[in-house]
Amino acid sequence: MARYGMVIDLNRCYGCYACAMACKVANRTPPGVFWARVLRGEMGTFPNSVRQALPVLCNQCEEPDCMKVCPTGATYKTDDGIVRVDKDKCIGCAYCVMGCPYGARYKVDDWNSYFPEGLPLSPYEEHTKEFWEQKSGLGVSTKCDFCIDRRAEGKEPACVQACSAKARVFGDLDDPDSEISYLIKTKRGFVLRPEVGTEPKVYYLPPR
Amino acid sequence: MALTNTSKVKEDVWISTCCGQCYCMCGIKVRRQDGVVTEVEGNPDAPTGRGKICVKGLASPQLLYDPYRVNYPLKRTNPQKGIGVDPKFVRISWEEAMDTIVKKMKACQEKDPRGVYFQATTTQASEIRYGVTGFMKAFGTPNYWVSGGGLHCGNGAHFMNGIMHVAWSIIPDFAHCNLPLNFGCSKGHGAGHVAVQNATQAADSRARGSRTITFDPMQSAQASKAYEWVPIRVGTDGAMALGLVNVLLNDLGVWDDEYLKYKTNGPYLIRPSDGRYMRDKETNKPMVWDLVDNCPKVHNDPSVTRVQYEEEAHDVALFGEYDVDGVKCRPGFELLKEHVKKYTPEYVSEITFVPASTIRRIGKEIADNVEIGATVIIETDEGPKKIPKRPIAAHFFRGSQGHVNSGWTCLSIDMINHMVGAADTWGGALGLGAAVGAGYKPTGKPYQIPYPDEDGLLMCKAWVYDHIPYPLRKPKPPTRLDLHDMFPTSIYNAFTIMNPKWFEMLEQFKIPYRPDIMINFGSNSVMTMGNAEIVTENFLKKFNFIFSFQLYITEFEEAVADIILPDTCFLERYTPAVSFPSTFSHPTGEDDWGWTIRQPVIEPMYERRDFNVVMMEICKRLGILHKYYKALNDVTVIRYGGAMSDEYKLCEDGSQEHTWEEVVDRMLKDRFGPEHGLEHVRKKGVFTWPKRKEDVYWKWFNPSRVPVYFEYFIDSGEQITELCKQMDPEKKYINLDWSVFKPLADWYPCPTHTEKNPEFDMHAFYWRAVTQTNSMTQQNPYLDEMSQEDTIVFGIQMHSKTAAEKGIKEGDLVWVENPEGKKIKGWVTLSEGIEPSHLAFAAILGHWGEYMPVAKGKGAFFNDLVMMDEPHTDPLTLNQDICCRVKIYKD
Ligand code: SF4
């Protein structure tokens, strides 16, 4: 069985937001929901300051805190290591939203249009609303699932496919010959906040 | 299919077409599920994009279905016009709209068709270069402008890159360049032409270990990804570049002898009396000094020319004084070398705020990396060929060219490349969208191979505008409403049409007609050009009737449009030729050529109608349809590389009508053969053919040279001075400094650099945010939300220390005011990533229109600070100055 993970090369990434947008469109996420997100930070002082983009998503942790705190067993891990939510079991307590050290979970109580109120929903938003309600659900916890449906169609996760910098690589961490295993080994791969101990499976390569 | 309830889905298809969210023209695949467009992805078959697209293209379903789109023709019922006036639009039928429009157009046609002014958006560049140009020719008006485009983005850059590279822009050969020098240019970092693929190439280049140095007043995407960010004062890139040229030539003694001798006019002999070429008495050709035969030779004498690298030629002089027909002449290169001596690192440092030691060091880095003398072998149609390898490249675009010193700044930056032979060869600066391509072999189209003129200088076959970049037009008494014909270099200008005394000016310059009808295609010129009040009052309100093809009711329609026609967006229409001309939208480097088509993914909704189809209908009703077809045939020949065969020409005698779909089909069959019509290309969305390596690295395969001494500018300067003297002897209306038409580059200051009032202590400029660039993005709620993820997009970026000195805090509401008293409001975002005396604004934000609620009230409207008068105009290119000196204070 594969153990899926991702590598994000911060040297290649130029902070273009295509990954976040592709995720939004592929998963029809409503306003405020970013299963994939690009954070920005500034460090140091002029003229030696650094502006850095940091794309983030659920780390599909080996030891997920979100799963530990889930009282109903709605959060579970698939055989290939993807952390998912069973929306029918989820009671919407949002312990996992608080429990995730990476802020990767989103609970949406009411579906909102992207447009100010007043006009009827567009055919596209009717579609996204229905899609969201059926697949992810309202009043329950939602999160990135490494684009499980796209992968079932033989495609890469949307954020990976969209990245024009080829900064994102998806693959099997257990396969020593996979591109991501190679990159992590040879290019000083690291994870975010290793100290919280959830054993993330999204790795980063240093900016330079 | 991802919907859990799959039984509801009757249809699920992906359609290949071309993105139109901006002018990059990426190939896309669009998913349609049960009649609704739901997803957009890159099309891996299309050489433009190669399967990748940007954040804007991905977000386009929200554009297609935006409930605030214009869906029906609208008519203004309030005769009053202006900013803040309620237009009182009411819905009308297409019939009424067309009747009104055609009646007005007919009257204008009879009176003087030149009264029609076409205004268009750069976003739909493909429509402009084909349909718009065709209509203007057929109707008989020369008046148009691409509001904001050109004067904000490329009047200087396209002009200079055209002269030096037959290209729209320049870009490092990312695949092999080791030292890209980026002068504040977002190419490769999410904006600009070929945005997506340049980003891929730039990322590959970083991964390979190239060391980019970026000069930029702020830590932009390109600066934050660079190996080194050099904070520089806005508008001084030209001085920086001349400083580097000086360090190379005069401190380090580094230049590429072979390149300068055989690929530039550097060895052309210049006579001291008037700075002109010394010409051969018999042939009138410029001459070089043959050091082997020790005599003058005409520039293209076979003994002194080297087309391909491995050819041999006599050595020619770059230095010294030579007697030709009794006149003591010197090579132009030597004059250049002496000329740049004044740009010492210390002098340049004062102008740019960059330490002199940094300038020296970077000059040394260029010298250390350029590998003059190194070669590589490339595989060409004629077998393996040796060409120079020069892995450094200086490039630039809007940021460095949007100034009063636009033209010479562009040229000065590119001079770095030409001094060391790093132009259109392996590893160097390549023309982006260069008009160089031998075409699809079986048909030989589209064919665009440049060639030398009589003086040996580079000329192009196909170009975006009616006038090619070289040779310069001869200034003529004007016929256009912006007096365009008088000016040898520009595409259009603002200082004439924005003049409060525009009509008096037209009188003075003997223009016998006045503006009558404006046709607007997709532009929001109230916001895209400069101060909104000036644009509206001085220019737009001078038209008697304005009709507009538009997606939204923008500030433009609100202020001045009489009729709005609901246009289709790019997902609802055909476009016959998306690349403008055929090579322009292509990435550089070794990939195939492609001709991407745009086809509708869904039928136009509501009463939206395709601009192209409506224009055809207008032509028909005006009785000029056959002329329109003829004009389109002519445009195809000029812009899309080669004559049309009779079989596929659009009917010119009035006996036949074509659907727009048929126009696409004929274009494809004519360019690529009868078997490659629309039905064939539809499936993949693109027709591709191999690119020759000698079309990528064309420098040492082409017999032309490029100027390093701009001898012909002297003539142009004299001609324009003379013409102005004749037509406006008292300089009542035109008082630009034509002395900048001279053979050698200089940096001269913008008003920003000479402001005396100490109150105005900050430099303000705007930059291109990847979510809000080259398009009408701000009403798209996906892009709006994404923009809020980056605090510097909607905020006014200010250095923390400067802000503290002024008692300004993060999030403060402030006024920013220019010396002319124009002011704008916005919120401050503090940052360390900006030169402390600067304020940075992302894009042109701050919509106030009632009908774009997502865009309304977000960010600051920088353009309101932009003055469009003579002091803010580059005399050389008529480019607009878009930096300004300002003061900032709390609300
Ligand atoms: S798409 Fe790629 S380059 Fe763009 S922000 Fe995401 S990871 Fe970075």
Ligand code: SF4
């Ligand atoms: S990142 Fe958060 S949501 Fe994702 S698996 Fe880890 S703990 Fe759970």
Ligand code: SF4
């Ligand atoms: S770069 Fe332009 S053409 Fe390409 S995907 Fe983005 S918006 Fe579309």
